[in-house]
Amino acid sequence: MNADLLTVALLAGAANWAFRVLPTRARTDRLAPGGWLERFLAATGPAAIATLFVAAILPALSPDLRALLPVGLGVAAVLGTYLARPSVVLATLAGALAHGLAVWALGPVLS
Amino acid sequence: MIRAPLLDGLSASLPIALGYFPIAFSFGVAATRAGFSAGEAFALSLFIYAGASQFLALALLTSGAPVLVSAFTLIAMNLRHVLYGPALMRAAGQGASTKRAWVWAFGLTDEVFGQALGALARGQRFSERYMFGLGAGAYGSWLAGTAVGAVAGGGALDGWPALGAGLGFMLPALFLALLLSILSRRQVPVIAVAALVTVGGTLWVSATVGILSGMLAGALTGLVRR
Numbered sequence: 001m002n003a004d005l006l007t008v009a010l011l012a013g014a015a016n017w018a019f020r021v022l023p024t025r026a027r028t029d030r031l032a033p034g035g036w037l038e039r040f041l042a043a044t045g046p047a048a049i050a051t052l053f054v055a056a057i058l059p060a061l062s063p064d065l066r067a068l069l070p071v072g073l074g075v076a077a078v079l080g081t082y083l084a085r086p087s088v089v090l091a092t093l094a095g096a097l098a099h100g101l102a103v104w105a106l107g108p109v110l111s
Numbered sequence: 112m113i114r115a116p117l118l119d120g121l122s123a124s125l126p127i128a129l130g131y132f133p134i135a136f137s138f139g140v141a142a143t144r145a146g147f148s149a150g151e152a153f154a155l156s157l158f159i160y161a162g163a164s165q166f167l168a169l170a171l172l173t174s175g176a177p178v179l180v181s182a183f184t185l186i187a188m189n190l191r192h193v194l195y196g197p198a199l200m201r202a203a204g205q206g207a208s209t210k211r212a213w214v215w216a217f218g219l220t221d222e223v224f225g226q227a228l229g230a231l232a233r234g235q236r237f238s239e240r241y242m243f244g245l246g247a248g249a250y251g252s253w254l255a256g257t258a259v260g261a262v263a264g265g266g267a268l269d270g271w272p273a274l275g276a277g278l279g280f281m282l283p284a285l286f287l288a289l290l291l292s293i294l295s296r297r298q299v300p301v302i303a304v305a306a307l308v309t310v311g312g313t314l315w316v317s318a319t320v321g322i323l324s325g326m327l328a329g330a331l332t333g334l335v336r337r
Binding site: 013044077096097 | 305313
């Protein structure tokens with residue numbers, strides 16, 4: 001097994017364990033409401049998710065309409081499904097299904 | 112939830128497991144396409160257990176980024192998870208036990224957190240066994256999906272371009288759905304700044320710089336009092 005990969009996995013995994021486990025024992029009232037740390041941490045989640053969405057969708061964007069249409073339909077399916085029933089899992093599956101069906105209907109774009 | 116909290120947790124994990132399996136499958140396929148073995152792909156899922164971080168780990172490891180830089184990048188990416196435990200325990204109420212949190216709380220992913228918070232909001236009593244069942248179902252699906260995808264290999268989807276495209280879109284779809292789930296007027300500037308800086312950093316420097324600078328800029332925007 002790749003030693004670099006194992007080191008990265010163990011370090012990141014240990015941090016994930018600490019991030020998820022240790023705060024369950026923390027007294028939430030110790031963070032000053034409206035304090036800078038509370039505001040920074042509160043913004044970290046939305047900032048991370050927005051960043052990850054942009055980073056994931058950017059490579060799929062293309063001036064070629066045949067490549068762009070499945071992306072647009074996938075995004076529309078996520079938005080429509082989430083508005084109809086606010087479930088992350090259902091919206092995700094609907095987006096992937098719409099994207100896959102659009103690629104199937106249009107045929108894959110050959111690069 | 113009172114009679115068999117473990118089983119209740121497992122059954123509540125079903126929709127998450129159904130969503131996780133194809134994402135983990137596509138991770139397993141992506142890992143083998145990037146040149147890693149099935150065992151290495153499985154180790155990333157076993158130890159890290161965070162979808163976006165794992166995909167980024169593939170990019171960092173294959174690009175030759177230094178080990179410590181890679182590890183701290185992934186660690187920074189999951190910083191948001193520190194908020195989940197306190198939020199969940201506040202909803203669980205005083206007296207809720209966290210004696211076995213060292214086991215179940217590793218499974219506190221975005222979706223598990225959302226599902227648990229929803230159950231408490233619907234009036235269910237907090238139970239560590241329920242949390243264990245909920246987390247175990249999701250974790251098991253993640254590991255199984257990774258293993259199947261990695262064993263199937265990089266060429267598994269070559270004959271199925273539409274299926275490959277659908278699985279490939281699973282990640283942007285998941286992030287968009289998560290974004291919708293946490294969207295509030297207060298966070299709009301944070302999201303807008305993060306998105307714009309990510310685009311700029313990615314187009315003008317690199318994807319890694321785009322991700323790191325986008326997250327940092329968005330989080331710093333949260334410090335601005337409005």
